[in-house]
Amino acid sequence: MDTYRFCARLTVALLTIFAAAGVEGPAAEGTRGYPIRPVPFTAVRLTDQFWSTRVETNRAVTIPFGFRKSEEEGRIRNFETAAGLRKGEYEGKMPFDDTDVYKLIEGAAYSLQSHPDPELDRFLDGIIAKIAAAQEPDGYLTTYKTIDPTKSPAPWLKPGPRWELELQGSHELYNAGHLYEAAYAHYRATGKRNLLDVALKNAELIARAFGPGKLTTPPGHQIIETGLMKLAEVTGEERYRQLAKFFLDQRGVSNGRKLFGEYNQDHAPVVDQNAAVGHAVRAAYMYSAMVDVAAIENDPLYRQAVQKIWDNVVSRKLYLTGAIGARHKGEAFGDDFELPNLEAYGETCASIANVYWNQRMFLQSGDARYIDVLERTLYNAAIAGVSLKGDTFFYPNPLESDGKFEFNIGALTRKPWFDSSCCPTNIARFIPSVPDYIYAIRGETLFLNLFVPSEARADVAGSPVVLRQETDYPWDGRVTLRVTPDRDRPMEVRVRIPGWAIGRPVPSELYRYADGEAGGFELRVNNEAIKPALTDGYAVISRRWAPGDTVTLTLPMPVRRVVADERVEADRGKVAIERGPLVYAAEGVDNNNSVLDLVIPRTAKFDIERRPELLGGVTVLKSTASDRKGASRPLMLIPYYAWSHRGVGKMAVWFSRETARPAMQP
Ligand SMILES: [Zn+2]
DSSP states (O other): OOHHHHHHHHHHHHHHHHHHTTOSOOOOTTOTTOSSEEOOGGGEEEOSSHHHHHHHHIIIIIHHHHHHHHHHTTTTHHHHHHHTSSOOOOOSSSTTTHHHHHHHHHHHHHHHHHSOOHHHHHHHHHHHHHHHHHSOTTSOOOHHHHHOTTOOSSTTSOOOSTTTSOHHHHOHHHHHHHHHHHHHHHHHHHOOOHHHHHHHHHHHHHHHHBSTTSBOOOOSSOOHHHHHHHHHHHHOOHHHHHHHHHHHHHTTOOTTSOOOBGGGTBSSOGGGOOSOOSBHHHHHHHHHHHHHHHHHSOOHHHHHHHHHHHHHHHHHTBOTTSOBOOBTGGGBOOSTTOOOSTTOOOOHHHHHHHHHHHHHHHHHHOOHHHHHHHHHIIIIIIHHTBOTTSSOBOSSOOSEEOSSSOTTTSOSSOBSOOSSOHHHHHHHHHGGGGGGGSEEEETTEEEEOSOOOEEEEEEETTEEEEEEEEEOTTTOOEEEEEEEESSOEEEEEEEEOOGGGGTOSSSSSSEEESSOOOOOOEEEETTEEEOOOEETTEEEEEEEEOTTEEEEEEOOOOEEEEEEOTTOGGGTTEEEEEETTEEEEEEGGGTTTOOTTOBOOTTOOOEEEEETTSTTSEEEEEEEEEOTTOOEEEEEEEEGGGOSOSSSOOEESOEESSOOOOOOOO
16 A cells, blocks of 8 residues: 555544544534535635635634624623613614624634634633523513613614514514524534524524414515524424525515515515615525525425526626625615626625525535636635734725725725624634535535635545545645545546636626636546546546545636626726636735726736735736826736735726727817
8 A cells, every 4th residue: 555545544544533523513504405415614624724824813813803892892791781680771883783793603613613612612601691691581582672672773773662663674583593593503513502592492482473374574684594494404393494484485575564675675576586686695695595495495486586686696796706786875786787896885794695695506506607606706705805814804895996985884994893793793604614615415426616725524425535635726726636435436526617717707798708718627537637528517527436546637827817798887998807716906005006097908918926925925916017198017916805905005906908099080
């Protein structure tokens, strides 16, 4: 046995012991009933710099920082006040401040799985005890209503008794939804029922209050639907699944009430909706829940509707960075092709929701185009939302900054916190779930979706298969996957060939490569070149696998020029630059404080330069551009996600393709 095979066998042995010790952890979120299941993040160990640094920063900085801010700003005291443990009024300006605490618990629970920490575990138990104490005897839990239902935290919200008035804005069911998501994660990570029991008591109350012949108003802000699906998964209770579908089915159905309208996706029954409208975070959480219903209930009407909405987004409403929700006003989707750059909204929460949604679309279908959108969002819009240090955040994520328009809720760069701090706490719960998106399984098929150095233990049709992936992605396109089943066995391995590698930046005509290069890839098994068929965006390798067999994928990473559909006014006559999965941006600090007038000619050649000391280690692109008058200028581009770390300044993703021509003479 050679050293390499010996190591592979040793890994199998160690991981088998690891699993036998009960460390393998939970199935990934919301997956029961889907034809495909992810290899859960708890069975995946990151071995790279790029992602493990981010997960560790999230654990060591973002989560403690979020808890400290929640303590300072009264979000945890609100639970104590509601419990009668102290006297006082509700602190905070939003009716959904409770959810920040829930999201932090969710993120902390995920990180406990990969990084056991008894002190954090005890800390969570302390907070959960306060949450349990704040719960009313019948299960109700929303602190501002319990503290004083005659007062409202926000001027736009009328005070009143629980969920009978203003359910459109009260966020009571939104608070419940994040409680369920946190309880699910905490239970699966720790095996403790303390938060799960609070969640179930609340869900029982809501199930008694809402339903046919009872209250029929849908939530003003979606998320309870996916939360209920998760409670159904851990308890096996069908009622929770039915309640989730009931809430979805009430949207756009008046039943004697005034519809909330497009902002809340309450303008038409969900199965009749065919375009993304309204508040983007609400929408993408709802679309995620619709895929849950489509997959788990096997509902064709839900499947068709959510597919139409996805087609609408991907062909008309998706930023090149994967961000969604173009408008500041209403934090909402714009019209078709309404994708401004300077005034782009692209809320961080909406990018996270876009990942959740596309992951579910993949788990339902096995089609790589959803992972293409997921990857684009993940590597660009989503991680731009948090600083490299992990303690400042973007709420909106524009694709241009003039150094004057204070896009980030009164700021020109990332901020530590917001009155509505949904984005920082959503980052905290999202980052540790990233290892969930790398591998997946359907029957005898193993999917390799994301290229992230990692070791994983997958159960393929009941037998363990150890995976070891090595790559320098996203900086380099060579990927090696070592596949070690416990014995020689037939198996299908599907290796995702990213759309960007085969001439298709997005699975639509919204963006296309303008440089004519077809791209391509090379695949080898045990160093022997193969040319497998491409099915649903995957190279399908069906063979007998022996321990230590190796797949090598090579994805060339030339610098690519991207142009947008002419109907996107903001990008007309412009070009953006990509390399691999990354969108690049020019910042003033690297470009003589002048990036908005840059012209990148068709003939521009780029030098690719590794800069380990810059911005946590990036690859920069260098070339020669010109200004509008044609004067030549040096150009340096950095990955978009890393912008705004070196002071306030200008930034652009889209550049003019041509210098201004002299006016035509008649
Ligand atoms: Zn947000």
